[in-house]
Amino acid sequence: METRLQVGIISSTHGIRGEVKVFPTTDDANRFKNLKKVYLNTGKEQIPCEVQHVKFFKQFVIVKFKGIDNINDIEMYKGSSLLVDREDAVPLEEDEYYIADMLGMEVYTEDGEKLGILKDVIETGANDVYVIASEKYGEVLVPAIKQCILDVDMEQGRMEIHLLDGLI
Template identity: 60%
Template structure:
């Protein structure tokens, strides 16, 4: 399991006072409860204390303590924001962190290997799991109960049922 979870990506600056627009990869309201995030600078993870949170359309606007000028933050466009796992929200039943799913072995109901989960697409209605099968082909699986039978994060295994028409 990953020790850090991605909560967003800085898209651009907002104004000249050091604020940034962030595309959230978690519930946008989550930022109201966070005291800090870890900025991936490319070389290290830099701790930034959150001073203010606002919203604009589907983006979160963050102001960090000690960053008061556009020049102090502009170089971090397109950089990811992370939090330690212990700061993460409690999950409901049948909810998983995407970081825990990526790389998971995918097996069929009979236990035979089907492939590896490569990505998760968030579509709104339900997530779609991108699985690379044993032949190297990409298969899209809807994250619905009829298709995803079991997810075992500890064993790193997802059991699926292939519905007609999926492959």
């Protein structure tokens, strides 16, 4: 289980005073209002950063980190992920899961046949779509709706689904 979860990706700098445009990868971008600490994931290291202030612009969150006051100090982090500690993550509602925890789950049909492994989750707006890598069928896209997702067992790392006609 991941100890840190991604909440956004730095897409570009914003102005010359060290602010960055962040594309939120969380369900609710307003969660940035309450963020105090994040980790800049460079791929080689995770640098702790204190959030000084946030504001919103179109689909982006503009973030200013304490101690970074110049465009030159932040420009190298374009494309980096912003992570939060799991205990600082937004609490989940019933039947909600962190995507990072779901990836790699074994997926079975309601008949007990192993379909494949959950490889990705596409967030479409209306409902998520689960991307399942199947040896038998290739890539299978399954909508994350109650008619299709019968059971998710996080402890066992297993999902049971009903395949609607036309999905394969």
